[in-house]
Amino acid sequence: MASPARRPERKRRDTYHHGNLRQALIDQAVQTIRQHGVDGLTLRGVGADLRVSRTALYRHFADKGALLAAVATDGFRTFHAALAEAWQAGGRGRAGFEAMGLAYVRFAVANPSHYRVMFGGFVDHAGADPELVTEADGAFQVLVDSLIEQQGRGLIAGGDPQQLALYIWAIVHGIAMLGIDGQLPPQQSAEDLTVAAMHHIREGIRGT
Amino acid sequence: MASPARRPERKRRDTYHHGNLRQALIDQAVQTIRQHGVDGLTLRGVGADLRVSRTALYRHFADKGALLAAVATDGFRTFHAALAEAWQAGGRGRAGFEAMGLAYVRFAVANPSHYRVMFGGFVDHAGADPELVTEADGAFQVLVDSLIEQQGRGLIAGGDPQQLALYIWAIVHGIAMLGIDGQLPPQQSAEDLTVAAMHHIREGIRGT
DNA sequence: ACCTGAACACCGTTCAAGT
């Protein structure tokens, strides 16, 4: 009966009813997995945290997998930015390349559950959400572009940059997963291993 | 009332009641995750498949996590054997080393769900089951030993073999995970990428 | 010892009903 409120402070309170419940659900899911792991994420719990019905979520996501896909997509955006920033700030050369590798592993170690949702097979990368694929490809492309640029300057050898990128992606991904799973010995942090790896990647390990 | 049966054929039928239900549960769990993925594994389903009560399992495993840990342990045994066999059959040199890398990735691609249970964070490697740790360490040690042997023959450069092993483990682990998750482009199989990787590992990727 | 059925406290998801 009252005329529509114009003051944003007032609208902010029940803003979930006006279109941003979707983002609120994603944010809450991210916070929940950060604190309680992926197993600790329940749709009912997220709803309760946001003081919303258990089923309100289904207005914005088809199912739990769709929410996880959105969480992964959100993660890839941050990830993409972190990699690009490291490469750029490091001077787009050898140092930038090493900084990018470190940034990769640091993101994973700092956000283990989020990283796991992005890469742990909770969402099938092969199909489904086109936005997820776009964001994941975007992050990967930072690496590919950096390789092409380095090849152009003779910093690294020629060869298919896509394949080279997959090789390097696999290395940092592997280090990240081993670190997250606690499979690295105590005296060997994921970051230390990454620094050593960036050297090995460049120089190889062959004998004299 | 009948005298105890001596013929093994007769006893084999209800042998679950005599001590090997534990192994039967593991085998059934392995088969279930192979066919329906880790998400498809339910304790109730495994019980039903073995025509046993839903709760019979708790006589042999503390909970679902303990069953998964046993599945992982079982996997590490097979894995260990496959790596050792490849290294040995390949002549314990460069060819054997490459064969071992291929064997690693092939195991993962051929047994994606089993591999995921071993490495995907379903069981926390850091603690808990000592048998799991033993088997996992055993598989890893095959790689460490191969590096030490190659260093001794000047095939690869010196340096801490443990760290070198972690570096290489991360690479094949990363390739395996990317392959399992369907994150490799169609024209780039996990095995092809592994062959290329084994070359890059040795020679590096630096420019001229 | 080993196994069982009933029961408990959870889930994700559906659906008719409200505003």
Next chain:
DNA sequence: ACCTGAACACCGTTCAAGT
């Protein structure tokens, strides 16, 4: 349009009871 409560079909796990 968006949200809700009740209901359904599942889970893992516990427990008193059987043999």
